[in-house]
Amino acid sequence: MSVTIKTEDEINLMRKSGHMLYQVHEELKKAVRPGISTKELDQIGEDTIRSLGGIPNCKNYEGFPAAVCISVNDEVVHGIPSEKRILQEGDIVTFDTGLIYKGYHSDAARTWGVGTISEDAQKLIDATRQSFFEGIKKAKAGNRLHDISRAIDDYITPLGYGIVRELTGHGIGTHLHEDPIVPNYKQLRRGIKLQKGMTICVEPMITMGKRQVGWLDDDWTVVTIDGSLAAHYENTIAITDGEPEILTML
Numbered sequence: 001m002s003v004t005i006k007t008e009d010e011i012n013l014m015r016k017s018g019h020m021l022y023q024v025h026e027e028l029k030k031a032v033r034p035g036i037s038t039k040e041l042d043q044i045g046e047d048t049i050r051s052l053g054g055i056p057n058c059k060n061y062e063g064f065p066a067a068v069c070i071s072v073n074d075e076v077v078h079g080i081p082s083e084k085r086i087l088q089e090g091d092i093v094t095f096d097t098g099l100i101y102k103g104y105h106s107d108a109a110r111t112w113g114v115g116t117i118s119e120d121a122q123k124l125i126d127a128t129r130q131s132f133f134e135g136i137k138k139a140k141a142g143n144r145l146h147d148i149s150r151a152i153d154d155y156i157t158p159l160g161y162g163i164v165r166e167l168t169g170h171g172i173g174t175h176l177h178e179d180p181i182v183p184n185y186k187q188l189r190r191g192i193k194l195q196k197g198m199t200i201c202v203e204p205m206i207t208m209g210k211r212q213v214g215w216l217d218d219d220w221t222v223v224t225i226d227g228s229l230a231a232h233y234e235n236t237i238a239i240t241d242g243e244p245e246i247l248t249m250l
């Protein structure tokens with residue numbers, strides 16, 4: 001598959017899809033509290049997606065069993081919601097979810113604190129979010145794709161955090177995962193030239209300790225190998241001739 005350029009009509013549908021997804025994340029954020037299970041949170045996410053007229057794009061994706069990937073503490077991404085996983089005061093929780101509207105996908109992730117969290121955990125969450133914004137400063141027509149990767153790395157590495165390499169951002173449109181791959185760390189090559197109408201997901205996954213990750217036996221849940229906390233921040237964006245448009249924010 002190659003990188004596709006979306007028409008104005010397609011971007012309009014992706015914007016609608018993204019704005020719906022923003023509302024889903026707002027509902028998920030409101031529901032975070034000590035004592036709630038990740039299964040209940042997934043249900044809130046799925047119900048919100050469907051009530052808005054969307055279709056969850058994680059559910060059944062390569063067999064993933066839920067609408068929202070919910071990852072707690074040292075889980076980086078693709079945590080499977082469970083009634084047995086109860087959020088505790090001081091945890092951090094990541095929601096990674098997306099939806100399809102009229103055939104067009106949106107995808108976004110957020111990490112939140114549960115009740116009061118440590119200052120170090122909050123700093124990790126804030127830096128992960130900021131690294132996304134540093135990255136997309138370079139997301140302009142005429143720049144190279146890996147300018148985004150470099151900007152994320154240049155922001156995160158001096159802070160002493162780890163950047164996960166095993167997973168990356170990606171193109172998005174009529175499929176959840178399209179070309180190109182969008183790495184979050186410095187590349188040797190410059191990558192493709194960015195053009196107006198490209199739609200991509202930029203999604204840094206950042207660890208407080210070592211950058212290496214492993215997979216649990218469920219073959220989905222990605223965890224840090226050293227048990228350190230991890231945060232994730234993702235939006236779907238559209239490349240324009242000027243500033244990128246963040247489709248999954250209002």
Ligand code: MF3
Nearest residue numbers: 058061064069078096097107
């Ligand atoms: N939303 C994720 C992404 O950022 C993909 C989830 S795949 C799933 O690409 F199967 F785990 F849902």
Ligand code: CO
Nearest residue numbers: 107201203234
């Ligand atoms: Co994604």
